[in-house]
Amino acid sequence: MRELSHILEDVSPQLQLLEKDRLFYLKQHRRYTLIGAIPLGAILIGGFLLKAILITIGVAFGWLVISGILYYLKAGKLGTSYRDNYKTSVLPRLIESVDPNLQYDAKQGISSSSFVNTELFTTRPDRYRTEDLVYGTYGNTKLQLAEVRAQEERSRQDSDGNRETYYVTIFEGILLIADFNKHFHGRTFIFPDKAEKLFGNFGRFLQKMGGRSKTGLIRMEDPEFEKAFAVYSTDEIEARYILSTAMMRRILNMRSRFGENIRVSFKDSCLMLAVPHREPFLEPNRKVAATDASQVQEFLLSLSHFLDTIEELDLNTRIWTKQ
8 A cells, every 4th residue: 555645645636625615515504504493493482482382393393394405405415415526536546545456436335135145144134225335356356345234124013003114234334255266165154153152052052053054063173263153064174174273363363353243154256254333434524624634544544454354364365276
């Protein structure tokens, strides 16, 4: 990756133009926030003094709708435009500075069919959103990485017997799919081991029921890895070949960096990694100056945080051969 000073010099013209847009947005934001808030306050105070509660609620609600629409048209759209322009004009160049073989598309992501195909989660999403796709080749490894939010639709009955729909999050975070440069005959999955941790020996029974189709639970020799993860595979010999002592240690190190809820699958010649992550990913902060070097540095660090996985798992060392 190039020096930060050189990167900033390269994107400086775009950042200066964006800063003008950001300042105009903030001006409109303050103006139309006050336009909405001051009359609303007057309505509430007047209603309280006149003791006309129902009329006050109706008028206040009507003004909230009107002022909300006005805010969106005059300020909200400017904020969205600033974010989109930043992502279009700056982020692709930042990502190219990390590796010229990487590309970025803010509006694209990893398809829901690819998400389901990872088999990292048993539930098919009813509502799916993905964005901030980073794709291409990093070192010797082809990859795609994107922000994903997958949700399942559920329904429940309230006390009056009415059914209502709500959504439960299946996964929210970063999904990485990287070429492993080996054709797998089977499918191997690594999940957080919560059952045995919580239920002891009974948890082992639950583990056996927690695999994927045609997989079996595999006991690993590394005690720390065995305590942290449950491993399932359709091919035990291949699973042990993939999960060498060195690879298990690398995955444990990755767990310490990303947290205990990471999930990994090896299938279709790819490594697939799901990392829970609720913080904004590659999202410019409209409260921070576009020309602020720390924000640019934060984007680079955030991206490297996930791309380092390629080096951490040693995927760029091509000791594998496809058959």
